[in-house]
Amino acid sequence: MSNRVEKITRVGVFTSGGDSPGMNAAIRAVVRTALYNGKKVTGIYHGYQGMIDDTMFDMDSQSVSSIIQMGGTMLKTARCMEFKTIEGRAKAYENVRAAGIDALVAIGGDGTFTGAEIFSREFDIPVMCIPGTIDNDLNGTDLTIGYDTANNTVIEAIDKIRDTAASHNRLFFIEVMGRDSGCIALNAGVAGGAEAILLPERETAIDELIDMLEHAADRKKSSMIVIVAEGDKNGGANNVAKCVQEKVGYYDTKVSILGHLQRGGAPSSADRVLATRMGYAAVNELLKGNTRATVGVRGSEIVTTPLEEALSKKELKLNEDLVEIAKIMAL
Numbered sequence: 001m002s003n004r005v006e007k008i009t010r011v012g013v014f015t016s017g018g019d020s021p022g023m024n025a026a027i028r029a030v031v032r033t034a035l036y037n038g039k040k041v042t043g044i045y046h047g048y049q050g051m052i053d054d055t056m057f058d059m060d061s062q063s064v065s066s067i068i069q070m071g072g073t074m075l076k077t078a079r080c081m082e083f084k085t086i087e088g089r090a091k092a093y094e095n096v097r098a099a100g101i102d103a104l105v106a107i108g109g110d111g112t113f114t115g116a117e118i119f120s121r122e123f124d125i126p127v128m129c130i131p132g133t134i135d136n137d138l139n140g141t142d143l144t145i146g147y148d149t150a151n152n153t154v155i156e157a158i159d160k161i162r163d164t165a166a167s168h169n170r171l172f173f174i175e176v177m178g179r180d181s182g183c184i185a186l187n188a189g190v191a192g193g194a195e196a197i198l199l200p201e202r203e204t205a206i207d208e209l210i211d212m213l214e215h216a217a218d219r220k221k222s223s224m225i226v227i228v229a230e231g232d233k234n235g236g237a238n239n240v241a242k243c244v245q246e247k248v249g250y251y252d253t254k255v256s257i258l259g260h261l262q263r264g265g266a267p268s269s270a271d272r273v274l275a276t277r278m279g280y281a282a283v284n285e286l287l288k289g290n291t292r293a294t295v296g297v298r299g300s301e302i303v304t305t306p307l308e309e310a311l312s313k314k315e316l317k318l319n320e321d322l323v324e325i326a327k328i329m330a331l
Contacts, residue, residue: 003253008126008286010040012056012101015073016047016080016112019263020132020146022271023073023107028064029279030105030130035061037287042099046076047108048083048115051092055097059321066273071149071265077108083115085120102126103291105282108135110311117292117307126291128282129307130275134263135162137181137316140305141296145278148270150177150262151188157258158192160224165223168252171213171244174239175257178229182261185229186322195330198240200231200319206243212330213244213251219331224251277302 011034015023025042034041042064043056064304067074082088096104103126112142113129120127131138134150154176176184176217182199196212198204209226216224228237241255267275278295281302285293293304 001134008039008102010042010100011103011105011127011283011286012042012044012096012099012245013059013075014044014047014050014107014110015077015132016106016115018109018133019072019075020134020144021071021149021263021265021267022145023075023132024064024067024070025272025275026107026130026132026145026265026279027073027075028068029276030283031059031064032061033280033283037283039287040100041089042101043075044314046078047080047112048092049078049080051095052080052082052088054098056101057281058094068276069265069266071267073107074290079111089119089122090310092119093125096195103286103306104128105235105279105286106129107132109135109144110138113138113294113311115306117311120292126260126286127307128286128290128304129310130278130282131294131296132275134184135178135181136183138292138294138296138310139312139316140303140310142299143274144299145271145275146263146267147183148274149268150184151191151264152268153262153265154184154188154258155191157256157261158188158194158227159223159257162192162223162225163221164253165225169223171224171226171253173226173228173237173241173253173255175228175230175259177258177262179231181231181316182229182318185227186318186326189227190322190326190329192225193228193329196226198226198228198232198234199318200229200233203233206234206240206247209240210244210248213248216330233268276323
């Protein structure tokens, strides 16, 4: 166990990168768990940029009152190019130490994890990471904070679009977030009864998609929904719709890009509970001497994974059963 870990008296907490519903619940859990264990807490505004700009403040239990139901992040977030330089990180460390911070809890995605791992190694400061991203694309956990809420948001949108699609016998292409991961597209597509789902992990030719749509049309479906992950190899929903129209002109085609709508809104019950468990675990792991790791969930159990392993380029696998189910349910 590092001497630095043994001497933790003040924990710094921050969010970085893209926001996700449930981050506030995680912040709340970190603050109250640290206070319960007799530690002081410093909130850091705007992530790594806040370390450099010295926008930090003391937090108490009231600081996180009535935030568990709020989307976004009360600590704000930003992307920080200066932190990618040794000079920027050195300045950040000076401010962190001046604030009396002995350990850090970072909430975010792979960019946040990368920064935390480098910062911890360079300056020997204990750090634990919490996976907060709607894309569910991190190693070391089955679920990330915000993923469940984003899925529910997308499903609600699909249901509403289905109503108008059925009223007009229209074909809708709905683009969802997922530059490298098709998790949202696949799960929301199955839950929303999509006729086809286009994923970044596998290439679907336009001719293959048209075959699927014509098969659905032969069964006289009153509406057709195609879910397109933004990272699909065909170039997104607008381009897919254009290609389909060029080859088959008789569809009344519309495109809906959900965009950042998917990141907002009150977190679901599942995300609130997951974030609370992870925030609680992150502090307790630091106090036990664990560092340079991420908290995750495997099945129903909270686990930790070394950051080096969590950041490995090991390919994340789609649920192949769900891919097969999606095909069958589209019949």
